Amino acid sequence: MSRTIDALETSQRLALVSSTVFTLAAGLTTAAGASDVARFVLSALAIASLAAVVGQSIEQVAEYLGPGPTGLFQSSLGNLPELFVCIFALREGLTSVVQSALVGSVLGNVLLVLGVAFLSGGARYGIQKFRPEAPRMLVTLLTLAVGAMLVPTLATRLETPAAHHTEALSDITAVILLLVYLASIPFWLSGGPRSRGDGDPDKTGGLPASTTGSAPAREGWPLSTAVIVLVVAGAASAAASDWFVSSLVPATRALDITPEFTGLVIVAIASNAVENFAGVRFAWKARSDYAISTILNSPLQVALLLTPVLVLGSAVFGTHHLTLVFPPLLVAALAVAVVVAAVVIYDGEYSWLEGVALIALYAIVASAFWWG
Numbered sequence: 001m002s003r004t005i006d007a008l009e010t011s012q013r014l015a016l017v018s019s020t021v022f023t024l025a026a027g028l029t030t031a032a033g034a035s036d037v038a039r040f041v042l043s044a045l046a047i048a049s050l051a052a053v054v055g056q057s058i059e060q061v062a063e064y065l066g067p068g069p070t071g072l073f074q075s076s077l078g079n080l081p082e083l084f085v086c087i088f089a090l091r092e093g094l095t096s097v098v099q100s101a102l103v104g105s106v107l108g109n110v111l112l113v114l115g116v117a118f119l120s121g122g123a124r125y126g127i128q129k130f131r132p133e134a135p136r137m138l139v140t141l142l143t144l145a146v147g148a149m150l151v152p153t154l155a156t157r158l159e160t161p162a163a164h165h166t167e168a169l170s171d172i173t174a175v176i177l178l179l180v181y182l183a184s185i186p187f188w189l190s191g192g193p194r195s196r197g198d199g200d201p202d203k204t205g206g207l208p209a210s211t212t213g214s215a216p217a218r219e220g221w222p223l224s225t226a227v228i229v230l231v232v233a234g235a236a237s238a239a240a241s242d243w244f245v246s247s248l249v250p251a252t253r254a255l256d257i258t259p260e261f262t263g264l265v266i267v268a269i270a271s272n273a274v275e276n277f278a279g280v281r282f283a284w285k286a287r288s289d290y291a292i293s294t295i296l297n298s299p300l301q302v303a304l305l306l307t308p309v310l311v312l313g314s315a316v317f318g319t320h321h322l323t324l325v326f327p328p329l330l331v332a333a334l335a336v337a338v339v340v341a342a343v344v345i346y347d348g349e350y351s352w353l354e355g356v357a358l359i360a361l362y363a364i365v366a367s368a369f370w371w372g
Contacts, residue, residue, distance in 0.1 A: 012056050016229075019049035023236050030243045040251030043244035048270040050240060051081040052277060053233040060226035079105070079298065079306050080234060082271035084241035086310050089263075092245055093320045096327075100263030100369070101271070102307050103330045106146065106299040107365060108268045110341040113279055115358030117291045118344075121283035122352030130288035132348035138296040139345045143338045145180065145303035148173055152324040153331050170323040171315060174308035181304040258372040260327075265366050272298055292345070333365050 026042040082105065086098045121128050152169045155162040162169050221229070252262050282291035307324075314322040326334075340361065344354055 015049060015052040015056060019046065019053045019233070019236070022046035022049050023240055026240055026243050030246075035254075036247045036250040037254055039243060039247040043240050043247065044266060044270045046240040047081050047085065047237065047244060050233050050237045051271055053229065054080050054237060055278070057221075057226050057230035057233055060221040061223065061230055064223050064226075079271070079301055081237045081241065082267070082302075083306060083309070084238045085244060085267055085271055086306075087313070088242050088245040089248070090310070090314050090320050090322060092249075094245070094248070094259060094263075095320050095322055097248065097259045097263035097267065098310065098322055099326055099330065100260045101267040102302060102310075103326065103334055104264035104268030105272055105302045105306075106142075107264070107333055107337050107362060108272060109279075109295050109299045110142075110337050111358050111362035111365070112269075113272075113295050114292070114341065114344070115355045115362065117280050117283035117295060118350045118355030118358065119352050120280055120355070121286060121288060121291065122350060122355055124284065125286050127349055127351045128283075128286065128288045129349045130292055132346065134289070135292045135296060135345045138293065138300055139338070139342050141180075141184070142296065142300045142303060143342060145177060145300065146334050146338045148177060149303060149307065149324050150326070150331055150334065153326045153328075156325045157328065166323050166325050167315070167321055170311050170325070173324055174311040177304050177308045178312075181308075184304070258370065260372050261366070261369045264369050288350070296341070296345075329368060333368075336361075336365075 022042060022045040026039065026046045029039050029042055082101065086101060089095075089097045089101075118128075152162075152166055152173060155169060156166055248262060249259070252259055257266075279291050279295035282288075282294060311322050311324065314320060340358070344350060344358070
């Protein structure tokens with residue numbers, strides 16, 4: 001145990017303490033029947049802090065698996081808190097919240113988080129350059145995945161014959177996206193994209209920074225401790241997600257916040273806290289390759305894994321069937337986000353001004369959903 005405590009960094013200790021405090025507070029207020037607003041705020045804080053703990057424990061467990069599986073393990077399970085929130089929201093029939101949260105995860109990462117990373121890194125070090133191969137591959141896959149997600153919406157809005165089969169079309173799209181995810185596993189396990197002549201086996205392209213040989217060496221957690229923390233944090237995330245969803249509707253009514261804005265902004269930011277924090281931290285340390293890959297991996301996993309799982313799961317387990325027919329404004333926001341992400345990534349460099357522009361665009365999009 002002493003070895004584990006010594007191995008903990010300050011940020012890890014802070015995440016463990018804050019998640020414990022917020023989870024206990026959220027549980028006590030729920031048991032005591034406190035106000036919906038108090039339960040809503042505390043459970044949201046609990047989800048955000050638990051997301052950081054889940055991410056840290058995944059990283060520690062994955063270090064025992066080797067470089068390739070580490071990145072895959074992190075990116076696949078990093079959205080675990082958001083998965084729980086969406087499952088409980090579907091159980092309550094809040095499909096608009098789930099759709100907004102899925103879109104909000106993409107928007108939050110490719111506009112807000114990428115913008116904050118560009119702003120922090122660019123303001124501190126000036127124009128920053130990065131190896132573009134992996135980010136280009138990530139943003140290309142993200143663009144294709146988002147395009148596939150939008151087909152059921154277009155088929156419905158354009159009143160094609162497929163408009164009468166939206167559930168079946170959504171299920172087919174989900175299966176195909178999952179197949180693309182499965183096809184990408186060998187690609188990332190082999191090290192991801194490399195430019196010609198790049199023979200450095202330690203550079204893993206799109207995988208998070210902790211998977212590479214250039215990451216700073218430090219003593220990690222014992223495997224047993226990492227597994228226990230992951231299981232406990234995962235269970236606590238499920239409980240906090242249930243409390244959050246149960247208080248969502250009455251709290252948003254009391255605060256005069258629309259469910260759509262809650263899903264797009266509050267749920268998306270809270271449940272993706274670990275990627276938000278890690279990506280900005282890498283940019284602040286001038287590790288641009290790692291920052292961009294970490295940030296872009298999250299929305300790609302939302303499109304290729306989380307969204308299909310929720311669509312197929314809602315059909316199998318009898319909850320309200322989630323379809324990929326989105327409101328027009330969500331469709332437009334998704335399309336704009338992926339196009340902007342491609343534009344700012346493909347030149348292989350960024351500045352603080354690009355960060356300001358990305359943050360401004362996110363603020364405008366979020367404002368458009370304030371009224372629903």
